[in-house]
Amino acid sequence: MAKEEILKRIAKLVAEGDEEEAVQAVKEGFAAGLDPLVILNEGAAKGMDIVSEQYSAGEAYLPELVLSGDTMSAVIEVIFANMSKEQAAASKQGVIVIGQAKGDVHDIGKNVVAALLSVNGFEVHDLGIDVTVKSFYDKAQEVGADIVAISTLLTTSLPYLEDTARYLTDTNTRNKYQLIVGGGPVTPEFAKKIGADGWARNAFDCVELCRKLVAKGNPGAGSTMIVDSEAV
Amino acid sequence: MYNYKVQRLLNNLDKAYIGPVLPMKEWDTKIIPQTIKAILKKHGLMGTLDMENPINCDDDLADAFFKAGWELALELGMYCEDTERVIKITEDELLECIRDYQAVNILGEGQDQVIMKPRRPEDPYQPLVAASLGIVCSEENYLPLVQGIVKYPKLVDVLHGPTLATVFGRTFRSGTPYETLMGNYESHLKKEALWRAGRPGMACTGVAGAVTEYGHLGGAPELAGRGNVTMSLCPVELKCTFSNFHRIMQGLNYGHKLRVGAFSYIGGYAGPAEGAALACVANDLLIPTILQSDYTSSYVYDIQLFGNCGRKAVWANSVSIQAISRNTGFMRNKIVNETGGPCTEMFMYEAAVGLMNHSVSGASKTTQPRSAGGRYTDYITPVECWWSGDVFKSCAGMTRKDANEIAKKILPKYEEKLGAPDKGLPISECFDLVKQQPKDNYIELFNRVRNELIDLGMPLDKAFGETYMGKVSNGRRTIVL
Numbered sequence: 001m002a003k004e005e006i007l008k009r010i011a012k013l014v015a016e017g018d019e020e021e022a023v024q025a026v027k028e029g030f031a032a033g034l035d036p037l038v039i040l041n042e043g044a045a046k047g048m049d050i051v052s053e054q055y056s057a058g059e060a061y062l063p064e065l066v067l068s069g070d071t072m073s074a075v076i077e078v079i080f081a082n083m084s085k086e087q088a089a090a091s092k093q094g095v096i097v098i099g100q101a102k103g104d105v106h107d108i109g110k111n112v113v114a115a116l117l118s119v120n121g122f123e124v125h126d127l128g129i130d131v132t133v134k135s136f137y138d139k140a141q142e143v144g145a146d147i148v149a150i151s152t153l154l155t156t157s158l159p160y161l162e163d164t165a166r167y168l169t170d171t172n173t174r175n176k177y178q179l180i181v182g183g184g185p186v187t188p189e190f191a192k193k194i195g196a197d198g199w200a201r202n203a204f205d206c207v208e209l210c211r212k213l214v215a216k217g218n219p220g221a222g223s224t225m226i227v228d229s230e231a232v
Numbered sequence: 233m234y235n236y237k238v239q240r241l242l243n244n245l246d247k248a249y250i251g252p253v254l255p256m257k258e259w260d261t262k263i264i265p266q267t268i269k270a271i272l273k274k275h276g277l278m279g280t281l282d283m284e285n286p287i288n289c290d291d292d293l294a295d296a297f298f299k300a301g302w303e304l305a306l307e308l309g310m311y312c313e314d315t316e317r318v319i320k321i322t323e324d325e326l327l328e329c330i331r332d333y334q335a336v337n338i339l340g341e342g343q344d345q346v347i348m349k350p351r352r353p354e355d356p357y358q359p360l361v362a363a364s365l366g367i368v369c370s371e372e373n374y375l376p377l378v379q380g381i382v383k384y385p386k387l388v389d390v391l392h393g394p395t396l397a398t399v400f401g402r403t404f405r406s407g408t409p410y411e412t413l414m415g416n417y418e419s420h421l422k423k424e425a426l427w428r429a430g431r432p433g434m435a436c437t438g439v440a441g442a443v444t445e446y447g448h449l450g451g452a453p454e455l456a457g458r459g460n461v462t463m464s465l466c467p468v469e470l471k472c473t474f475s476n477f478h479r480i481m482q483g484l485n486y487g488h489k490l491r492v493g494a495f496s497y498i499g500g501y502a503g504p505a506e507g508a509a510l511a512c513v514a515n516d517l518l519i520p521t522i523l524q525s526d527y528t529s530s531y532v533y534d535i536q537l538f539g540n541c542g543r544k545a546v547w548a549n550s551v552s553i554q555a556i557s558r559n560t561g562f563m564r565n566k567i568v569n570e571t572g573g574p575c576t577e578m579f580m581y582e583a584a585v586g587l588m589n590h591s592v593s594g595a596s597k598t599t600q601p602r603s604a605g606g607r608y609t610d611y612i613t614p615v616e617c618w619w620s621g622d623v624f625k626s627c628a629g630m631t632r633k634d635a636n637e638i639a640k641k642i643l644p645k646y647e648e649k650l651g652a653p654d655k656g657l658p659i660s661e662c663f664d665l666v667k668q669q670p671k672d673n674y675i676e677l678f679n680r681v682r683n684e685l686i687d688l689g690m691p692l693d694k695a696f697g698e699t700y701m702g703k704v705s706n707g708r709r710t711i712v713l
Contacts, residue, residue, distance in 0.1 A: 055499075058499065058504070058536070058544075061265070061499050061500065061501070061502075061503040061504070061507075062260075062497075062499065062500045062501055062535075063260065063261040063262070063264070063265040063501055063503070064265075066257075066260070066261050067261055102405070102406070102407060103405065103406025103407040103408075103411075103443055103444060104406070104443070105313075105467045105473065105475070106467060106468075107467070108468055108497055108500050108501075108535060109535065112499075112535065129467070130407075154406060154443050155366075155368045155395055155397075155606075155609075156395070156404065156405065156406035156411065156441060156443050157405070157406050157443070159403045159404075159405045160405060163405075184538065184605065184606060184607060185368070185606060185607050185608075187607060187608065202536075230651045230652035231652070
């Protein structure tokens with residue numbers, strides 16, 4: 001199969017969320033002499049563009065995003081294993097620990113964000129619902145997270161977002177992790193008030209926010225980055 | 233002492249321990265989307281979303297959704313997150329639930345008692361209004377705000393109430409002892425506010441600030457019996473948790489009616505608007521059967537718009553409400569999630585379309601409003617609650633055809649702003665809590681938009697006349713709030 005065909009196939013399989021076939025296609029790409037970076041940027045990344053656009057247009061839904069995100073993660077693992085350490089480090093988007101705040105089981109919005117982040121090449125560790133402050137901290141320490149992302153739909157769970165910021169400060173780890181917050185009642189003003197590093201209006205804005213924060217570095221510096229595609 | 237509902241509930245709780253085992257991810261990403269897609273296809277329901285006619289007028293389509301929803305409910309059942317097992321039901325169990333379902337729900341007591349009835353599409357029987365949704369308000373505002381919300385008996389029948397920002401000045405966290413105390417505290421404040429408003433027998437639908445069983449347990453004893461309600465919301469369509477069962481058991485322990493719901497998301501696991509509508513029909517069949525609700529509180533929500541006032545969600549709600557209304561006697565509370573804030577045209581338009589739709593489609597009750605999408609503290613006033621009652625009740629008896637034509641005229645007034653809605657004003661800038669009246673800026677806006685909608689054909693001036701809230705101030709339709 002021609003190299004261009006293989007790249008198109010990888011993109012299609014990532015977009016369709018066919019993990020097994022996508023990994024196989026990546027291996028075929030290596031066998032055909034394709035550079036890992038080319039497979040990543042011109043194959044897998046094209047697939048994530050396709051599914052992101054489909055979701056944005058209301059042509060794909062959460063299940064497709066989740067499966068595509070899982071496929072992207074599997075494909076990236078194989079690609080990185082075939083890169084030099086320098087190449088892999090330069091290609092990594094960042095490690096994110098994400099979860100729904102304690103007391104909150106309404107995770108559908110968080111699931112959209114987690115899936116879109118995976119689709120876009122981030123290493124995402126989703127802790128699920130009803131996550132304690134300590135669990136966010138422990139997981140971030142364990143996986144060497146760049147970003148801790150907390151979501152809630154409930155006003156009664158908002159205090160846990162502030163508790164997390166305080167816990168990171170009290171354990172002298174606030175400067176290790178970018179803390180971002182989101183969900184229905186979480187406003188930019190609230191994010192600033194608790195000293196979060198970022199807030200985004202929606203899932204797509206969140207991907208951009210995470211990219212910018214990872215590139216910027218210097219977490220816990222006191223400023224809150226706002227990404228709002230609806231802002232006039 | 234214990235009725236058949238307890239036995240049925242226990243049978244279904246048992247099933248949560250012995251039903252088919254399934255990893256949650258497989259349920260979410262394969263079973264739900266694939267089954268919904270297959271059933272939509274089988275019943276010819278793919279592509280039935282009609283963006284040009286957001287309020288469905290086609291009885292055959294509603295009935296087709298009912299048949300498909302029946303099939304989905306029997307094929308899938310509900311997933312229990314705690315045990316990762318599926319609670320399946322038989323067709324006999326569903327038929328028994330329909331057979332044994334009560335004719336009415338009596339809420340409240342004495343002169344404040346109201347009766348909830350099943351409604352069919354275009355039913356002239358006025359549906360009930362509970363106010364407000366659990367929007368956060370300052371502790372010092374709670375009493376006068378609730379007193380204002382229930383001021384007009386013709387407009388608001390049941391109290392749900394806002395959520396307290398603090399308890400005795402302390403921020404409370406869900407799932408902690410703070411929440412347990414809050415449940416009791418909120419219940420005391422509600423009773424005080426109802427007494428001050430002269431409506432002591434009004435029903436309360438549980439503790440608004442209780443998001444876990446702790447808050448409900450804290451508040452339920454204070455609100456025991458007297459036609460009050462316990463609320464139990466499932467995490468998502470076709471799923472439940474032990475927290476749901478806990479709250480339902482508590483409700484039964486304290487003699488409450490049971491309001492149980494699950495939202496279906498356009499763009500979520502159920503997929504497109506048609507899929508969300510189908511899942512909503514199945515929810516409304518499964519919840520009374522499995523969780524023994526006296527009425528359900530399920531509706532369709534658009535995940536990309538953070539609300540349900542866009543065309544897709546209006547259509548999906550209309551067809552799913554009509555499906556159940558035309559084919560069962562199940563009663564349902566149907567919520568409109570506005571995104572505009574207090575003292576905005578946008579809020580009034582969103583509420584008008586959403587509530588007119590729910591009223592003509594056959595909902596028995598609503599809980600309103602979701603001012604400013606529920607995002608901001610103190611962005612709720614009694615006026616949004618009154619407006620909700622005005623619209624929802626006035627539209628009873630309208631034809632769906634007329635409602636659809638009016639909705640088509642109102643939707644363009646706000647739909648482009650749904651991504652970035654008008655925030656509006658905090659209560660301090662548009663409502664006088666001491667006088668229990670809106671300020672001039674809100675009175676002017678309210679009357680202007682109300683008259684505009686009357687001119688478009690909404691029968692707001694027919695249900696209550698022009699003076700339901702007070703005197704006619706200057707002629708025709710301007711009302712003194």
